[in-house]
Amino acid sequence: MSRRSFLKSTALAGGAAILPARSWAQVPGANSDIRVAVIGFRGQGGGHINTLRRAKGVRITALCDADRDVLEGRAKQMGVEAYQDIRKLLESKNVDAVSIATPNHWHALATIWAIQAGKDVYVEKPVSHNVSEGRRAVEFARKHNKIVQSGTQSRSSLTGIKEAVAWVKAGNLGKIKVSRGLCYKRRDSIGKVDGPQPIPPGIDYDLWCGPALKLPLMRQRLHYDWHWVWNTGNGDLGNQGIHEMDVARWFLGVAELSPRILSVGGRLGYVDDGETPNTMVIIHDYPDAPLIYEVRGLPSKSGSNSMDKYKGAGIGIVIECEGGHVTVPSYTAATAYDKDGKVIREFKGSEGHHDNWLKAVRSRKVEDLNADILEGHLSSALCHTGNISYRLGEQSSPDEVREGIKADKGLSEAFDRMVEHLRANGVDIARDKVTL
The missing domain is CATH 3.30.360 (Dihydrodipicolinate Reductase; domain 2)
Structure with a gap:
């Protein structure tokens, strides 16, 4: 798919659902396993996998990551489906809920698309890359009556x-x-390069950039150091x-x-x-x-x-x-x-933050969540507006x-x-x- 087509499908997040109703996941019953997909797992998502594998009544059925080499090896090891493209994952009838640990610029869009596809969502902090995205994520969670937890785990203490x-x-x-x-x-220097760097092999850079601008890689490391670039990260306020x-x-x-x-x-x-x-x-x-x-x-x-x-x-x-x-x-x-x-x-x-989310997925009660998406949005917005103040200075x-x-x-x-x-x-x- 071309980048123009990708961005066109991204724009649909503000309107009609991107997936047909027949692909929506069934609501997990009290006695059925919750089938979860983990989206993004090179960093924080690895912890999501470990936590979910220990949870009772939960099966990880799929993994998704723009890095094909990391994705295929881990999916094969776990015996689950592998998806490089999140849109293909969300078409799966074998997924009830998703746990999102992508870079920040993907958090809100992945959440909204998952909600539209009928999935419940656990999304890492911050829940958005900017204030407007976070507001939309809250609106979609309410509109579609989905259970959406923000990854601010202190709320479960x-x-x-x-x-x-x-x-x-x-x-x-x-x-x-x-x-x-x-x-x-402690945050050390990330170094300085003289020109655009090669994209690591195995990565679909279009998919990795997603809703962010597709800019040349102007740093030594693609991974993690995206936190310190405005196009994809929010600095340590959002980290x-x-x-x-x-x-x-x-x-x-x-x-x-x-x-x-x-x-x-x-x-x-x-x-x-x-x-x-x-x-x-x-x-x-x-x-x-x-x-x-x-x-x-x-x-x-x-x-x-x-x-x-x-x-x-x-x-x-x-x-x-x-x-x-x-x-x-x-x-x-x-x-x-x-x-x-x-x-x-x-x-x-403290209780387990993922455990709290899974409890609410079963009860279908937003009030059972310790860190509902609205709480995550409000706190994320304080980080975003702090950064806005700095950037206007x-x-x-x-x-x-x-x-x-x-x-x-x-x-x-x-x-x-x-x-x-x-x-x-x-x-x-x-x-x-x-x-x-």
Whole structure:
């Protein structure tokens, strides 16, 4: 199929279903196996396969990946059907549900097509590559009454994070002053090439690009480093950051976008083919309390292998309240501290996130989902709008930044800490300006 034909079929996602009604999957009954296909499994999808193979009452019946070499070997090993083209997979009558772990630019379209084909969906985070796509995915899930789970697994930490959220909302530490997400995660340079690179053998590059622009490969690695290019990725906000953004929003109890967003940052410390910021501070200025998110991809200091931490978290969430704070350092646990830093309560425990999805597939109740597509969309949109703010910004000196953010005490404090972090890595933002 030509790329023009492919994009034409992509456009149909906004209108009529792409598949005839006779191909729609049957709704799994309480006593029947749920037949699942995994779409995209070079990275995160491998974990989907392992989890689903352990689940009771589930059979993986098909795999789909644009990389033929990876696809055929794994499908043969598992004894399941292999599809390089997702559209062919969705015609299968042997699939009830799909688990999607493609690159970000495919998440929403794969979800919408699967819904139109009568399948329930588990989709990795972020649920979309942009805000508009996410909104459409929610609309299609509701229109077709499908069970669609977002891959933000902290939502299934029921006796851990969920209890911590309820405990804070009950006022045990007073009012929330700041809900802070942190992604202090090492991200090294992806290198710099002089010209277009060859596409790895076995990959159908048309299918791999799908709804994204089909651009020459201008980086050393096709795989994973797509995260750091705007055409296919969303930077660390949409990679690791979506997890913490989701929990930070959960604590605030907000179900809408913030009225004002401001960001400052840049891709600093090296020059490479990446486009997304590796250092960033964002504020979502909600009326009751702000949500501040911090990204740091450089180490604690030049030459070090360690990463910074803030109140016990490096990759996590810190909820700062009038009477203390709660630190969430993982996907399944949280600890509450008083104003003197003394531990006053611990929260631990989680159920399987895929297991929760499968339970809802059987019950047909959206309310059984711990991370319904709407929750995934709202949190993904906070990441997208943070990136939009950054991309609309202008390069600025430290004095210009401080003048621009002086009304935001929390953002100013986070910026000053970011400057110290960069200075420890030999980055002078008076020379290598940041974007505000």
